[in-house]
Amino acid sequence: MSKIESILEINLFKKLLIFIKPYKLVFIGVLLAVILLAIFGAVRPYILQQAIDNNIATKTVEGFLPYIFIMAGVLLSEVICQLLFIYYSGYLGQSVVKDIRVKLFDHMIRFRMKYFDNSSVGVLITRAVTDMERIADVFGEGLFMIFRDLLTMLVVSLVMLYMNWELSIIVFLMLPLVLYATRIFQKYMKLAFEEVRTEVSNLNSFVQERITGMKILQLFTREETEYKKFKEINQRHKKAWLKTVWYNSIFFPIAELSSSITIGLIAWYGGLNTVIDQTASLGDLTAFIMMIPMLFRPLRQIADKFNTLQMGMIAAKRVFRVLDTTSQIDDTGTQVASHFNGHISFKDVHFSYVEDEEVLKGISFEVNVGETVAIVGATGAGKSTIINLLNRFYDINKGTICIDNINIKKLTLRSLRAQIAIVLQDVFLFADTILNNITLNNPDITIKDVEQAAKDIGIHDFIMSLPNGYHYNVKERGAMLSSGQRQLISFLRAYVTNPSILVLDEATSSVDSYSEQLIQNATYKITKGRTSIVIAHRLATIKKADKIIVMDQGQIVEIGTHKALLKKQNGYYKNLYEVQFLKEEVM
Missing domain, CATH: 3.40.50.300 (P-loop containing nucleotide triphosphate hydrolases)
Incomplete structure (x- = not known):
């Protein structure tokens, strides 16, 4: 996680941020929703801990009802923030993509013919359509989700330390293993997704050209030959995707196992402390068991969202490569021809x-x-x-x-x-x-x-x-x-x-x-x-x-x-x- 900048490729990301400027208020609103979601997520276990220690463990009814109302208010606020977050992060992503797609199309229709002579139509279609949807996911499912998960982990860690530092140390000792696995996972997934995008472009280009030239294929009875070629390209596409599936199948069980081991250690050590020397309360134990998934699950989700983010950034790199291409005819003329005599x-x-x-x-x-x-x-x-x-x-x-x-x-x-x-x-x-x-x-x-x-x-x-x-x-x-x-x-x-x-x-x-x-x-x-x-x-x-x-x-x-x-x-x-x-x- 220490090198998020290298994954996001800051210069490329700055180009994307330029397109966010017209939607600055939406962007700020989504960030505010993210912050509130992280706070509400960490507050719930703390409220439960207070209710258990002050009322349930002592079998005291007085003062229990306010905890119920507070918990209900927190849950309702969390639902509202979640709704706003999901909708407006998606809205922001689609709005940015709409603007980039318009700019891309306007840029491409001004290219000189030489550019199209040397470019595949299928690849350009991929840039304008498929790659754009991947860029939308950067905002809708990638960037904000990662920020929310990181912030949730930070707030949960602070609440853990505040509640019981001894139990917190046990949890934190397991984090390096998951962090290391996540780092390795991100490295290989980035390479895998670059291969996936390349094969998607090849597949789109092949299909587009063959459909356009279908009459020629049938006229010269090349159906079987082209079918075999398509199978080969499709097989390469499948292999590229299976690499991502393989890396996922290794990483997620490791992350899940780490979370389960940590919960087991907390139950063992916290339980002994609760019974023997009472340095941990029953409320602490319950809250920590709730918060461990809130700490480890974001790590798994971040890794998953990095998949989405990396696909989006790879797509953005390809799109901006076209946008950065200077292949236009120099339109520096200043005279406007309203009519020619014709010489x-x-x-x-x-x-x-x-x-x-x-x-x-x-x-x-x-x-x-x-x-x-x-x-x-x-x-x-x-x-x-x-x-x-x-x-x-x-x-x-x-x-x-x-x-x-x-x-x-x-x-x-x-x-x-x-x-x-x-x-x-x-x-x-x-x-x-x-x-x-x-x-x-x-x-x-x-x-x-x-x-x-x-x-x-x-x-x-x-x-x-x-x-x-x-x-x-x-x-x-x-x-x-x-x-x-x-x-x-x-x-x-x-x-x-x-x-x-x-x-x-x-x-x-x-x-x-x-x-x-x-x-x-x-x-x-x-x-x-x-x-x-x-x-x-x-x-x-x-x-x-x-x-x-x-x-x-x-x-x-x-x-x-x-x-x-x-x-x-x-x-x-x-x-x-x-x-x-x-x-x-x-x-």
Whole structure:
């Protein structure tokens, strides 16, 4: 117990205390309840001792009734304090966790994409959900419980010494054994719980990924393989927990045995003193037998609560590790872009996802106001990277990216991204209505705005053909819609925001001909009159582009119109056209 600070990891605990400040009065109230509980717990045996020695042992009725009323008052007060303590310690824990969880979520949604590229979704979910509940237990079942038990032990020890110092010495002689066992127990339990939290994170990550990719597992008949992997992970999780069970099964019998031996010694020695030399009274003996469990049981409970506390502190360490991560894009821009004319320029832009492995190798190009520029090239050429950099999902290593001759780093992230709409090839829809997936709960966009926008790009009839129309719930990741329908929703989501610049990852290879026609019409409508960058997968889009940027291995190899590029003998685009697009034109 002498090194509680090392267990609580004071610096980490100070971070938690910061979140208690808004609930200072609740915190003080819980501490007051703890103090009163310790006092009331020690007072009960003393009142009983007085009643036995002054009335029961002497068979005197006079003055006995007040002891009954005093005992009843103490018990009632103890019940009230216990009720307040349990409720408000839990209230404090949940309030603190609510604030930490909100801060964590707000922190995570501002991370740059690179952080999520290198992080497991399952682990992050564990941090935001499971670990948070463990932190709540620090206050509800850990810290205050330990403080209450320690205070109870202190008050009981003082009352024992006041009542009979000889009997107190017998009790205190047994305490070092339990204290030593408790110290060893805490040491091993901390290591065990760190292993438990690691295995819980691994388990959550594995399950989350497999459920998300269930279609792939079943498509390639990997059920049996993944089942075996899950059994292995689950077995490691079981072993980690069994370590904690093993340590508990050793410690608690030792603590219980120590308490029983102490009661036996008090009964023997105190009984002899009571009968032979009367240095101890019958009331003393009865009170000590009551107080020994009050002294030893908190030791067992403290050890148990330290389990809870350690799990909470380990969880807090993991959560604060995420909170302390500085992986945000530097939002130091001061200019607010209310509207862009749409001139875009990349000047000698270098970028790498992994250090020393450049994806873009000094590319430069311009997009004039109102132009539609198509970007083509083989997979891995760096086409999608341009989209990521324009929105500052990643920051470039070298060079400048400007919009309307303003370096995008000088613009606030919010205003920059508000003026650029993106339609990605891999459309993500939330488990919500079509309306909410389009507006993303933006109160400034009404259902009338959405309906009019849908009519403008020709997909209103498609949406109204669905049950409940705009209020149709598409379920998780848009599972109730086809890939073409999901893409149409994403087109409408981009169009309804009325962006200054539009970026399209236009992929229609996996959609039916009807959806493809709607997508082509939608593409034409939403790109008309605004600057657009299109990662082109279809010949029709490329032909309509004002300019084509041809990329290969992170470099721009050609720029020009469709006709001009076809005239280049042995040109990269001409070869690409003949291999990839000519069959489409013939068809």
